[in-house]
Amino acid sequence: MNSIVMATANKNKIKEIQMHLENWINCLSLEDIDCWEEIPEEQDSLEGNAIQKADYIKNKFGYDCFSEDTGLEIDILGGAPGVYSARYAGPDKNNEANINKVLKELSGKSNREAQFRTIIALHWNGKLELFEGKIRGKILEEPKGEGGFGYDSIFQPEGFQKSFAELGIEIKKQISHRSIAVQKMIAFVKEQKNNLKV
Numbered sequence: 001m002n003s004i005v006m007a008t009a010n011k012n013k014i015k016e017i018q019m020h021l022e023n024w025i026n027c028l029s030l031e032d033i034d035c036w037e038e039i040p041e042e043q044d045s046l047e048g049n050a051i052q053k054a055d056y057i058k059n060k061f062g063y064d065c066f067s068e069d070t071g072l073e074i075d076i077l078g079g080a081p082g083v084y085s086a087r088y089a090g091p092d093k094n095n096e097a098n099i100n101k102v103l104k105e106l107s108g109k110s111n112r113e114a115q116f117r118t119i120i121a122l123h124w125n126g127k128l129e130l131f132e133g134k135i136r137g138k139i140l141e142e143p144k145g146e147g148g149f150g151y152d153s154i155f156q157p158e159g160f161q162k163s164f165a166e167l168g169i170e171i172k173k174q175i176s177h178r179s180i181a182v183q184k185m186i187a188f189v190k191e192q193k194n195n196l197k198v
Contacts, residue, residue: 002193003028004124007039007053007067012149017068019173020182025189033061046071046083047130050121058123066122066185070178072151074114074139077105085151099143099154112139116155116177120185129188133180148172 003026006014018027030036039056041049046069053067071082081088081102089097106112117134136158143153145165152164157175164172173179 002026003063005030005033005057005061005063005065007057007065009038013068013178017178017182019169020179020186028063030057033057033063035061039067041069044083046117046119047121049083050119050130051128054121054123054128064122064124066120066124068118068120068178068181070116070118070150072102072114072116072155074102074106074112076109076111076113095150099151102139102151102154103142106139113137114139114155116151118177118181120181122185122188124189125192129185131181131184131188133177133182133184135175135177135180 005028006017007030008014009030014027014029030039035057039053041053043049043052049069050067053069054065057063057065057067069083071085073079073082081098085098086093087098089101113136115134115136117132120131120133122129122131137156137160138158140154140156140163143165144163145153145167147168148163148165152172153166154163156163157167160167164176
């Protein structure tokens with residue numbers, strides 16, 4: 001069985017992604033490979049951060065791995081908070097503070113269109129591949145729902161009348177930006193494995 005490392009310490013992301021991974025891939029956490037240091041995220045784009053984190057694990061530990069970076073991109077804010085989504089209100093990465101800052105900046109604005117976008121950088125069999133997932137929606141006037149994490153309580157995806165936090169993890173698994181990117185990655189890995197068998 002192939003093993004692959006997911007380059008994150010965020011247990012919510014690990015839980016969400018592991019629901020998509022099948023038995024033929026053994027997904028290892030950073031703890032599984034004794035990586036306890038904080039992996040740098042110093043780039044000014046989601047793509048740059050995802051690549052930097054994946055390169056760090058591949059170069060230092062030698063494992064095939066993947067890393068993702070996700071941002072909430074709000075149209076009227078020029079794509080902000082974007083790559084700075086996790087630390088939008090400060091370096092302590094406080095979800096409530098981040099949400100309050102977004103709602104304050106959108107106060108009185110009628111255009112609340114936004115998207116969640118995920119980039120996955122995958123090191124697999126000596127090559128680096130990128131996969132993108134995104135979902136359009138709008139920012140609500142106030143938080144709704146207790147589920148999810150990050151900005152889920154204020155993001156209402158297109159075609160739904162509830163926030164990500166209200167929809168629940170099963171529906172989010174089917175439609176979310178992260179799920180779309182993960183499914184693209186899994187399809188690629190399956191194709192590579194099938195080609196090796198030919």
